[in-house]
Amino acid sequence: MSKQLQVDVAIIGSGTAGLAAWRTASKQGKKVLLIESGPLGTTCARVGCMPSKLLIAAADSAHAVRQATGFGVQPGKLTIDGKAVMQRVKSERDRFVSLVIDSIDSIPAENKLSGCARFVDTNTLMVDEHTQVTATSIVIATGSRATYPNDWQQLGDRLVINDDVFAWDDLPKSVALFGPGVIGLELGQALHRLGVKVWMLGRGGKLGPFTDEKVMDYAQTLFSAEFYLDTDAKVQRMHRVGEQVEIEFTDPEGVNEAILVDYVIAATGRRPNVDKLGLEALDLALDEKGTPVVDAHTMQTSMAHIFLAGDASNLLPLLHEANDQGRIAGDNAARFPQVLPGFRHSTLSIVFTSPQIAMVGESYQALELRSQQGGQHSSESGTCFAVGEASFEDQGRSRVMRRNQGLLRVYGELVTGRFLGAEMIAPEAEHLAHLLAWAHQSEMTVAQMLTMPFYHPVVEEGLRTALRDLNANLKLGSAIEDRCMECGVGD
Numbered sequence: 092m093s094k095q096l097q098v099d100v101a102i103i104g105s106g107t108a109g110l111a112a113w114r115t116a117s118k119q120g121k122k123v124l125l126i127e128s129g130p131l132g133t134t135c136a137r138v139g140c141m142p143s144k145l146l147i148a149a150a151d152s153a154h155a156v157r158q159a160t161g162f163g164v165q166p167g168k169l170t171i172d173g174k175a176v177m178q179r180v181k182s183e184r185d186r187f188v189s190l191v192i193d194s195i196d197s198i199p200a201e202n203k204l205s206g207c208a209r210f211v212d213t214n215t216l217m218v219d220e221h222t223q224v225t226a227t228s229i230v231i232a233t234g235s236r237a238t239y240p241n242d243w244q245q246l247g248d249r250l251v252i253n254d255d256v257f258a259w260d261d262l263p264k265s266v267a268l269f270g271p272g273v274i275g276l277e278l279g280q281a282l283h284r285l286g287v288k289v290w291m292l293g294r295g296g297k298l299g300p301f302t303d304e305k306v307m308d309y310a311q312t313l314f315s316a317e318f319y320l321d322t323d324a325k326v327q328r329m330h331r332v333g334e335q336v337e338i339e340f341t342d343p344e345g346v347n348e349a350i351l352v353d354y355v356i357a358a359t360g361r362r363p364n365v366d367k368l369g370l371e372a373l374d375l376a377l378d379e380k381g382t383p384v385v386d387a388h389t390m391q392t393s394m395a396h397i398f399l400a401g402d403a404s405n406l407l408p409l410l411h412e413a414n415d416q417g418r419i420a421g422d423n424a425a426r427f428p429q430v431l432p433g434f435r436h437s438t439l440s441i442v443f444t445s446p447q448i449a450m451v452g453e454s455y456q457a458l459e460l461r462s463q464q465g466g467q468h469s470s471e472s473g474t475c476f477a478v479g480e481a482s483f484e485d486q487g488r489s490r491v492m493r494r495n496q497g498l499l500r501v502y503g504e505l506v507t508g509r510f511l512g513a514e515m516i517a518p519e520a521e522h523l524a525h526l527l528a529w530a531h532q533s534e535m536t537v538a539q540m541l542t543m544p545f546y547h548p549v550v551e552e553g554l555r556t557a558l559r560d561l562n563a564n565l566k567l568g569s570a571i572e573d574r575c576m577e578c579g580v581g582d
């Protein structure tokens with residue numbers, strides 16, 4: 092006979108979204124239960140944001156040493172100690188995980204339950220086979236997992252995902268990395284810079300998070316010059332040969348190739364963990380991928396008392412999004428049935444390659460779609476937005492640092508001049524993107540952004556060039572100024 096529990100709010104998953112939901116729901120004095128199947132510590136700290144950035148930090152340092160000769164600094168022969176690299180990645184990662192576990196430990200025992208939850212009916216969850224939980228409202232915050240073609244399983248332990256990479260004790264000699272998306276680019280470039288031979292193979296020509304083809308093409312040229320990259324690989328055969336994998340494929344020039352690699356890394360996308368929740372027991376509206384449809388402002392599903400947050404939703408799978416969504420879902424689950432729309436930040440995503448990649452506000456593709464649908468302020472040519480751009484190849488500070496590669500495209504609304512979004516691959520993109528996201532959230536016009544201070548010589552002067560170009564193309568202000576050498580070679 093299973094144990095019975097009755098609570099106000101049940102939260103499934105104690106990742107970033109679940110913990111945020113726990114904090115907001117419990118502040119309202121309700122009886123809240125956090126259910127976790129384990130392992131504890133969040134995807135971000137265990138196998139996501141933090142270990143990937145630790146690996147990238149090691150790669151950046153190797154890259155800086157290689158680049159030093161370009162400044163006349165001769166650092167001598169570079170040696171990479173793979174065991175030491177992985178040891179630091181894991182020990183720092185464990186430190187981050189322990190901080191999360193400390194905060195979970197501080198949650199009272201009666202508010203936590205260990206086990207895998209699934210729905211029995213609209214208000215009842217079965218946790219493993221030991222406890223039945225009845226809740227007035229429920230937050231699904233179960234995260235996501237890596238997904239790849241089923242037949243790759245025949246590669247056994249030579250097939251790995253991001254989780255496995257961060258468990259390595261040493262760096263391998265070679266990998267074939269499938270999926271030049273966000274995870275693929277970050278891991279692939281880092282491994283390459285740490286001396287691992289990398290073949291990066293994609294499907295359908297897609298690269299990174301870009302929707303603006305001009306920026307994507309620029310990035311493709313840049314990464315292809317650094318490591319093997321085929322964004323539309325024609326793979327004929329992939330099979331295990333001893334402790335390695337042989338891959339037969341046709342390269343972009345039509346030449347047949349066969350390579351042997353130590354590992355195949357699957358970075359071919361992630362899917363929300365909602366398929367084993369017993370959702371079939373509910374009359375819940377699902378999208379075409381089988382994920383519950385959710386209101387992005389209230390985080391409510393089609394069943395008013397069931398909320399969804401974080402990677403478990405089909406919204407943007409990012410840490411700060413999981414945090415925002417969890418906060419809103421937890422708050423509304425506790426105040427149910429009086430739900431309120433929660434505050435959402437402007438869209439911001441950063442990929443920690445070098446140069447870095449960033450997306451802010453509305454994507455180029457979203458704006459094109461808005462134009463096609465005859466969006467507000469559509470011009471005679473059928474678009475509702477103008478584009479400005481700047482190259483970083485000749486940008487003052489970027490050249491000083493020998494990091495003068497990059498392209499920034501900014502979008503603004505015709506008629507109103509409002510800043511709408513940006514896509515970029517650029518030096519210091521993480522900082523440029525924050526400035527732009529703040530401007531986007533403040534609903535600034537491009538002209539207002541141009542009245543803001545710009546120091547000299549800084550990479551942000553490249554941003555000003557793009558904004559000036561956009562302002563001219565919006566036909567609301569003066570055309571782009573010629574380079575003003577007396578003002579300093581910043582733009």
Ligand SMILES: Cc1cc2nc3c(=O)[nH]c(=O)nc-3n(C[C@H](O)[C@H](O)[C@H](O)COP(=O)(O)OP(=O)(O)OC[C@H]3O[C@@H](n4cnc5c(N)ncnc54)[C@H](O)[C@@H]3O)c2cc1C
Pocket residue numbers: 103104105106107108109126127128129130131132133134135138139140141143206207208209232233234235253274364367368400401402403408409410411413
């Ligand atoms: C390699 C990598 C790098 C990343 N880098 C970044 C980055 O730099 N910046 C960024 O913003 N984002 C990054 N992300 C994305 C970010 O990590 C995720 O968006 C975020 O961690 C999602 O949090 P979550 O709470 O939704 O999921 P999770 O943290 O995965 O939490 C879900 C929890 O639910 C539990 N669970 C699942 N099913 C059940 C069940 N049935 N019953 C009970 N418990 C269950 C799981 O065990 C898990 O603990 C990265 C992701 C990866 C994989």
Ligand SMILES: NC(=O)c1ccc[n+]([C@@H]2O[C@H](COP(=O)([O-])OP(=O)(O)OC[C@H]3O[C@@H](n4cnc5c(N)ncnc54)[C@H](O)[C@@H]3O)[C@@H](O)[C@H]2O)c1
Pocket residue numbers: 240269270271272273274275277292293294295297298299300358359360361407408409440441442443
């Ligand atoms: N810096 C960050 O913020 C960061 C870092 C890592 C991950 N993330 C989050 O995690 C999410 C998931 O990342 P991801 O890289 O797994 O997904 P993704 O969708 O970004 O990339 C998957 C890639 O795999 C390709 N692909 C799919 N099937 C393939 C196949 N059979 N062969 C070859 N290529 C194939 C796709 O075309 C795509 O390019 C991201 O959307 C992002 O939100 C964020």
